[in-house]
Amino acid sequence: QKEVEQNSGPLSVPEGAIASLNCTYSDRGSQSFFWYRQYSGKSPELIMFIYSNGDKEDGRFTAQLNKASQYVSLLIRDSQPSDSATYLCAVNLANDYKLSFGAGTTVTVRA
């Protein structure tokens, strides 16, 4: 079982719609959870991090964490063509500063 799994893409959504990205992780002791965005040919950039159960909102992005279900998600509201990218879920394993990355979900926002 992979440490971090993301729903397979690609995910295509119309402009203005909500894009929903899912991620599950295997280590129940994981403490910190991150969403990175990676444009083609570029390095990842941090969108959000979340540590506690519940929702965390930042602009058009909302991260949701459910530690009991070992599940973290990212919602992108009012999707824009500029949101078209690969989104990487990353988990900080317990007692370790290393990040374990999912394979990524590619999102395409149709104008």
Place this chain on the structure above:
Amino acid sequence: GAVVSQHPSRVICKSGTSVKIECRSLDFQATTMFWYRQFPKQSLMLMATSNEGSKATYEQGVEKDKFLINHASLTLSTLTVTSAHPEDSSFYICSARGSGRETQYFGPGTRLLVL
């Protein structure tokens, strides 16, 4: 804040030569730096973890004698690809985290092409 730079952004070299890539944290002190490699359409693969003033910790399957890492200061880590071969051609990305922080901030990456 939390800006990480890499140099060079792109390098082309002949097979058998060595290439050095620099990673700098510009506005914070990086307790730990990480080196990743990413092949086309694949996710990031962690190569090694580098702590200032100590030896790097390499992931399984990564040759420490081929990928030399030096973390001489709290703002600079270098990765040297020794005796590069075409199969080493990849996108090399560093990241850095500050003391007490778990968040990693990524550099812009270095695209290496070995002919």
